[in-house]
Amino acid sequence: MNLWRDIKGTLQAYAVTFSYLFRKPTTIQYPEERRTPAPRYRARMVLTRDPDGGERCVACHLCSAACPVDCISMQAAEAPDGRRYAAWFRINFARCIFCGLCAEACPTLAIQMSPEYEICKRDPLSLVYEKEDLLIGDGGKDNDYNFYRHAGIGVVNPRGGNADEYGPVDPGALVP
Amino acid sequence: MTELLITSILILVKLILVFAAVLGLAAYMVLAERKVLGRMQLRYGPNRVGPFGLMQPMADVIKLLTKEDLVPAKADRIMFLIAPGMASLIALLSFAVVPFSPPITLFGRTIPMVVCDLNIGLLYFLGLSSLAVYSIALGGWASNSKYALLGAIRGLAQLISYELSMGLAVVPVVLTAKSFSLTEIVVSQADWPNMLRHPLAFVIFMISVMAESKRTPFDLPEGENEIVAGYHTEYSGMRFGLFFVGEYINVIILGSMVTVLFLGGWHGPLLPPIVWFSLKVLAVAFCFIWTRGTLPRLRYDQLMHFGWKFLIPVALTNVLITGAVMLAVGP
Numbered sequence: 001m002n003l004w005r006d007i008k009g010t011l012q013a014y015a016v017t018f019s020y021l022f023r024k025p026t027t028i029q030y031p032e033e034r035r036t037p038a039p040r041y042r043a044r045m046v047l048t049r050d051p052d053g054g055e056r057c058v059a060c061h062l063c064s065a066a067c068p069v070d071c072i073s074m075q076a077a078e079a080p081d082g083r084r085y086a087a088w089f090r091i092n093f094a095r096c097i098f099c100g101l102c103a104e105a106c107p108t109l110a111i112q113m114s115p116e117y118e119i120c121k122r123d124p125l126s127l128v129y130e131k132e133d134l135l136i137g138d139g140g141k142d143n144d145y146n147f148y149r150h151a152g153i154g155v156v157n158p159r160g161g162n163a164d165e166y167g168p169v170d171p172g173a174l175v176p
Numbered sequence: 177m178t179e180l181l182i183t184s185i186l187i188l189v190k191l192i193l194v195f196a197a198v199l200g201l202a203a204y205m206v207l208a209e210r211k212v213l214g215r216m217q218l219r220y221g222p223n224r225v226g227p228f229g230l231m232q233p234m235a236d237v238i239k240l241l242t243k244e245d246l247v248p249a250k251a252d253r254i255m256f257l258i259a260p261g262m263a264s265l266i267a268l269l270s271f272a273v274v275p276f277s278p279p280i281t282l283f284g285r286t287i288p289m290v291v292c293d294l295n296i297g298l299l300y301f302l303g304l305s306s307l308a309v310y311s312i313a314l315g316g317w318a319s320n321s322k323y324a325l326l327g328a329i330r331g332l333a334q335l336i337s338y339e340l341s342m343g344l345a346v347v348p349v350v351l352t353a354k355s356f357s358l359t360e361i362v363v364s365q366a367d368w369p370n371m372l373r374h375p376l377a378f379v380i381f382m383i384s385v386m387a388e389s390k391r392t393p394f395d396l397p398e399g400e401n402e403i404v405a406g407y408h409t410e411y412s413g414m415r416f417g418l419f420f421v422g423e424y425i426n427v428i429i430l431g432s433m434v435t436v437l438f439l440g441g442w443h444g445p446l447l448p449p450i451v452w453f454s455l456k457v458l459a460v461a462f463c464f465i466w467t468r469g470t471l472p473r474l475r476y477d478q479l480m481h482f483g484w485k486f487l488i489p490v491a492l493t494n495v496l497i498t499g500a501v502m503l504a505v506g507p
Contacts, residue, residue: 010471017216017470025218 042100043117048140056110059086063102063111071095082155089131094124108147112140190291202424203233209465216469243413252318259315260415263422270304270429273297275359277442277449297358309335316407327406331397337483342384344491348374348498349437362441369440376494378438385430393471431460
């Protein structure tokens with residue numbers, strides 16, 4: 001009979017909620033307990049460095065072009081040896097939506113997302129991060145990559161004519 | 177003259193005690209509900225204000241008192257201002273007839289542990305629970321808002337429907353006790369509680385009481401995901417707070433009515449009567465919270481069908497059968 005089924009279904013629900021009373025809540029009590037995000041967690045952006053300490057950013061503007069909320073701005077400049085760098089680099093985290101498109105667009109792996117998620121500030125202006133605030137000491141997620149070793153700088157000497165350049169990659173070696 | 181004075185003072189003392197106990201309990205019912213519901217949903221519930229969140233009711237009261245008391249521009253002002261007060265006042269008034277302990281003897285005087293032992297206490301309670309409809313109806317009507325009006329209409333229909341089955345469910349109890357006085361009803365349960373004597377009436381009464389308290393699964397007058405907050409949509413500050421407190425006082429009063437009518441009131445082994453009474457009331461209140469954590473809201477037509485086509489016929493049959501059995505077996 002339907003009535004019997006209904007009563008049983010109702011009482012089963014009561015048993016479930018009662019048993020939940022004795023389970024540990026899944027809440028993380030934030031200021032006291034903090035979760036450790038995974039290394040690939042996608043929070044605040046950072047600017048990373050080459051293995052030999054140089055800035056990776058070549059001021060190509062691809063990240064600011066990819067940014068859907070236009071929160072990245074920079075000024076390109078050129079070093080005496082022809083290497084491009086950003087004279088200033090600014091990310092407005094008050095506008096950033098942490099979509100990760102800038103990190104995807106970056107050809108030199110310079111701009112990356114980091115696990116640092118606690119960036120709440122009282123004053124919106126203090127969320128505007130300059131290059132000094134963004135630069136970190138190492139290569140982030142891909143420590144060994146060095147863009148100019150592969151690409152070369154073709155201004156003072158032609159490409160392939162610099163002493164510290166790697167030779168062309170053998171495509172045969174990439175075939176599995 | 178002195179006799180009258182002493183009686184008046186005693187009534188006043190009992191009144192203040194009951195008032196303080198019920199209001200304090202209502203404030204902590206809110207906290208208990210939030211905590212228990214939280215644990216049922218694998219959350220902690222409020223635990224920031226004071227140890228274990230025990231100061232949360234104070235924080236809530238301060239917040240509600242300091243909020244702006246808005247009256248909508250086209251509202252019926254007087255009705256709008258009166259309605260929330262009625263909600264909690266009527267809920268409080270019901271406690272006058274609830275006996276929470278057997279009479280005690282103090283300095284050679286027998287003091288009944290009830291504010292006013294009416295010989296028609298049960299009818300008084302039923303009458304007051306009918307009056308509770310007015311606070312919803314007036315609050316909803318005076319707000320001049322479609323959501324409030326819809327909530328009020330639902331509330332009216334629901335309370336009137338479920339009052340019938342509630343009234344019918346207590347008839348077997350009255351037949352057993354042969355009295356409308358709540359004290360007499362408790363005394364008649366000295367051997368075993370009415371819950372075991374009239375289990376069907378108990379179930380019907382519990383369901384009707386849940387509908388009467390306007391809580392899930394019968395919280396259609398509020399129905400927050402369809403009509404905003406129902407009859408108290410337009411209320412803010414302490415006027416909303418009065419509706420809110422009224423609801424929790426109602427939970428306590430209905431819990432004590434279930435205790436008095438079906439769970440044997442203050443009767444129980446070992447512990448003092450007042451402790452047994454409080455424990456039973458709190459157990460019923462826990463059942464209310466448990467239900468809220470368990471069951472979803474009924475649809476309006478389901479509510480009406482359940483009330484009119486199921487509960488009332490069953491309650492009527494129960495009255496007939498109980499009456500016939502008592503007639504056959506004898507008093």
